[in-house]
Amino acid sequence: MKKHDKKHKLTLSDIQLYSLCAIPIILVFVFCYMPMAGIIIAFKNYKFNLGMFGSPWVGFDNFKFFVQSDVFLQLIRNTLLNNFLFIVLSVFSSVVLAVLLFEVTSRNATKTFQTILITPHFLSWVVVAYIVNAILNVNYGYLNQLLGVFGMDAIDWYNKPMAWPAILSVTFVWKNIGMDSVVYYAALMGIDSALHEAAEVDGANKFERAIYITIPSLVPLITILTILKIGNIFRADFGLFYTVTQDGASGNLYSTTNVIDTYIFRSFKDNASGNSYGLTAAVGLLQSVVGMILVIATNAVSKKIDNDLGLF
Amino acid sequence: MKKEKKITQIILCTFFALLCALVIFPFLLLVSASLSNPAQLLESGYKVIPNPVDFSAYAYVLKNPTQILNAYGVTFAFSVISMVFGVLLMAMIAYPLSRRGLRGRNVINFYLYFTMLFSGGLVPTYIIVASVLHLNNTLWVYILPGLISPWYVFMMRTFFAGIPEAIVESAKIDGASEYTIFFRIIIPLSKPVLATVALFVFLSKWNDWNTALIYITDSKLYSLQYLLQKIVEDINILKENATAAQMSDLAKVPTETVRMAMAVVAAGPALIVFPFFQKYFVKGLTVGSVKG
16 A cells, blocks of 8 residues: 555545535444444334434343243254254365366356356245245145156145245245355466366366366355354355245244344334334344454454455 | 368257257247136147137237236337446446446445445335435336346446457547546447347346335336236235135136236247347347456
């Protein structure tokens, strides 16, 4: 960076540049920073009629109540386990996909495949929930039809909590695999083609080149992206867990699909009077703080591995 | 050797063709479901190839369009407004941040970055947006809160930083203001990243259902995806506490096939728009992933 003179004056050009930033900065302030001030209600017994500032302080009572409640361990377990499954499966499948896609020589074919594989990413979770329902529905669903062909009884999937981590994982991978593999594919495009040519001259076949050149060159990126995903492991995909499970099929599936984000939403919605806002805000704050610490920590780790690849 | 290569290619392409078919298949199942005959559905459930093909669900959707048409209009309006102003405003802050000499640049970077790390959460945000700003039950609540996304700003910033500084310098010498440089030089040179962000913003707004879930109670302002979600929720509630009186309400909600047809109609535009942006897509997406 250039050294700045202490007496450096604002030039006209600087002022013009700052003025371009003005509206976005105000918008971010209003919609991101003002709510941050609102987290004081996590330390209050929020009463709708008393408002954000008038409600009485209760210290850490909301946090204590949440941590000691029965649901706390369930939420942590479900959030972590489901996200862990998603990370492992999606990293593995998207790397394999990128490596294979890279071997396809026709550019037109690659583009077509990539476009089709990305498509599910642009369906909303609501539409995905409709699709999942068409497959799993106990009365008409395709899967139960198929089971019927083999002489098995229809299964009420929306009543089988143990099946849902698998169902959600498949849904998650299906929706995201194309998009995730784009990043890996782009990294492969960046490998010096001389490496591949030299190996070919030395008699390495396609498989050997994939094992000794392609995959090792992806390892840093895989490490970094995985670490960053671990940084977000306390944040669940609300759309997936809320719509695809039909709102936890009204409670039947909570034991495996109730996650922090759905819990926050439900306790927010069930208390339109606002009496549990303090508690709900406390859960949100806890999630935000733990999430932030994890992201910073994992980022530090990834920077240790490769200084260029940290997020910040 | 040549022949071997050809065989590998054929195997690979067959594999990907099958995989693509597998990925598309669930959506085709949805389409099949929407084309089922309601009477036969009760007897034998959904069939992969409906026989007979029955368009009555679509006929029903097209004949009773007020609610869907209204949701379509609302969704289209806020999606386009968000896309145009979102891209413009994000580019407006991304450009100064791409200029190395600008003082305070790191402060603004951090100001944006911190919102990715930490947020007020659902309840405090709700209180600000609904009770303080009174944006609930307005079109604005779909547009304003997420208009500036730091992630896309940083993507644009990286792209802008790749534009040779000499271009900016020479324009300055010719007496161009920063505004002129931004609108006449930077914007036209940045089509790939702007198109990519525009696509993302449009599609994420088109698929927005949770804003309405939290902020909208006026059915005239339902977004398309929320309308779909709301139908499912209403049915689940009716099923749970169905008294005789409420059972008659159940007859009024759209039938299974009609709901599937609505889902197809709601998903369609997103799937049609996407391939047109494809050519910019991978380029725009990967350029921004390098930190700047």
